[in-house]
Amino acid sequence: MRYSNLMFGLVLAATATMSHATSTISGTVDYSGATVGTSCDGQSESQAPVFVLKAGATIKNVVIKAGAAADGIHCLGNCKLENVTWADVCEDAATMKGGSGTVMYVKGGAAYSAADKVFQHNGLGSTIQIYGGFYGETIGKLYRSCGNCTTNTSSGARKVIIDSVKLNGVSAAVVGINSNYGDTATITNLSIKGWTKGSPKVCVAYTGNNTGAEPTSLGEKWGTTNCVVTTSNITAY
Template identity: 45%
Template sequence: MPTNPPTTPPTTPPTTPPTTPPAGSGPPAWPTATGSQAVTATISVSGTYDGGLRRYYGSGDLGTGSQSEDQPPIFELAGGATLQNVILGSPAADGVHCLGACTLKNVWWEDVGEDAATFLGSSSSLVRTVDGGGAKLADDKVFQHNGGGTLIVKNFQVQDFGKLYRSCGNCSTQYGRHVQLQNIWVTPPGDTIVGINPNYGDTATFSGITVHGDSGDVDICTKYTGVTSGEPKETGTGADGTNCIYSSSDITYTG
């Protein structure tokens, strides 16, 4: 029967992430896994956990591969934790949960489960950073922002997805949330890169976005009227200088 890895970092020497190409060039190559590990119960992380580019995938209760909103994650990060050099395979359950401030560095999702990562915690001062890595095959969202504060996503690639980022549209407690996207490679099909709720004061800023397609293939920023129950209503798309903040020079199309 597969066993879970320890909650302390593995003894594998830290893996150096690939050098990130400059904005406007192609994305880094997807990594080859150094091994695979079945996970039957959520791995709790405090401090730094370096996976040595092993593939972690759900098994048992984490192995249904469903889109249930109530699935547990493969990794749960305490406030201030860092998860790095990890590949999440399939099934990936609910990916990664960050309970407070956290850093995801060189983390790759081969087949996103319910969400790739969910960001929790109520403080408006919380800052989370996703640096490097990528995600594929997200039926809905890649990054789900349920708590308050700011998410910074940089040097990241996404392919075949619904939304790269969504500020929760119908959480029972809502916050003003902020996302900054820097040096992102986008390969459609995709619905929208970012979904935010201007009625709660959300903002999204974009720089160095490369879309491997035409301008009509994916929306850049979609606005909704967020709610605390029921379903949010889409109110428009595109830059407005207040909530969806970018200019034409921030977006490059290669189609």
């Protein structure tokens, strides 16, 4: 089943709303379990997001409709996504675009059926923190630091912090970071369905670039400066 009983009940109780335009969020907006969406053009990177979160914004208790998740949520600075569920990820669930020192907090919620990655990290010097029981199912990667953005530079390291997250069905890796740019992934209390070491890979390092070329994988890493994780931080269920 795609949803837990609790989440399935939430979706059934939600009021479905559709929009053809991106909604911009300032301050705190609580959708009280409503289902929203716009459209989906597969893996097209040119499609607009469903929501844009301005610096300081919080979005809470919303289900983004399957077949209508577009490019998910764009975060422009410090922001918080609390109990947000993507019923079927279209391109990316959320993208961090905030600058140095900003943080995108992802507390709870869930993402289902991401052909590629769930969280895309573009903003130089910023952080994505995923915690509070977030759940991912049937995904390529949970997180990827942009491997070939034209803005990539060694002075703009990106960080991801993952704690108390549960995953089921990871086809590529949990996270991908660019070690040559100083990116770091710190992972604790991660539960993965049927995990054995190497399947799926947990933290994969890449040599990123700013030319648009495909990044070079350096393989799965454990206990390094960039991949701050040990096997004791991972639990199979």
